[in-house]
Amino acid sequence: MPVPGLGGREVEQRAKFAVQPHPAETIAVQFQCLESRADVDANSSWEVCVYTDGSKIEDKVGAALSIWVGGVEAKTKKLSLPSYSTVYQAELYALCEAARFAHNSSRSTFGVFSDSRSALETVADSGSAHPLALETRSHIKNSRNQGKIINLYWVKAHAGLQGNERADQLAREAALHSKRKPDYDLCPVSFVKRQIRDQSLREWNGRYVNGEAAATTKVFLPDAIAAYKIVKDLGPKAVLTQVLTGHGGFSEYLYRYKCKGSPSCICDSTTEETLLHVILSCPVYEKNRFDLEQQLGCKLAKESIKEIMADLEKRNGANLLRRVEPREYKRTETEI
Structure with a gap:
């Protein structure tokens, strides 16, 4: 929905009830918190381990996937988001892309690792109508229907975990150096509120100074x-x-x-x-x-x-x- 004064940007909104799954078709999505390196090692015996991350640096936003097979990085994916996006959006979008990758992959078992607990909680919340959370759960549901297993994990950021550090590096590179069209460009409500607030302050200041x-x-x-x-x-x-x-x-x-x-x-x-x-x-x-x-x-x-x-x-x-x-x-x- 275009918003006046925002250059035609479309605002990220809660998904309408018509496009949300029926309660009877809702799946349970959970994630496990891995507090130590030993916990991570004990939960890494999947065919594919996907590490995700999002980054906002120098007012630029990016996200990334680092995909590991057999303990070796097999593939990477950098994702571009516009400067008005939030880190939360970047983290959620990275999780969504990880679930999409698993759905389209020919392999059967996947471990998806993220250091964003808020993004994981949004995906796991069956009542969340965030469009990225709904899409992520949809990919997970379709993967399960194919007989695949997808497990979500939270890991500590900057704790020396190789896959997580690699995803962080890729997300930073995507934020700083990507020149292509954004992969996800819905405008967060927080940006809209900030624009309205700034506009109100400017109008208030004009009246104040000239009065x-x-x-x-x-x-x-x-x-x-x-x-x-x-x-x-x-x-x-x-x-x-x-x-x-x-x-x-x-x-x-x-x-x-x-x-x-x-x-x-x-x-x-x-x-x-x-x-x-x-x-x-x-x-x-x-x-x-x-x-x-x-x-x-x-x-x-x-x-x-x-x-x-x-x-x-x-x-x-x-x-x-x-x-x-x-x-x-x-x-x-x-x-x-």
């Missing part, structure tokens, strides 16, 4: 996309929200909403007490400001605040947002 509101917030966070990551790291807090917006216990803000009789600061009756005045120039906080500048190694100014916020080390070390806490204020009868 006239949130003048105080823009001093701290001039870019909404960068702000999304920073605020998520900080976590929402009452005082933090007041400081980032200027909507707190500052005389200018309280006076605007008739919660205080004057907008002036205690340092000077002719100066409005705003958040930026308190942080940047109020003499009452001169010592706090000096100590903070020494800790940061830079002059505290309106232009430098955004740089402090963008720098994780300075942001956490300076604790800027905790140094300026809006004062509690209670309205008196005369101010009401």
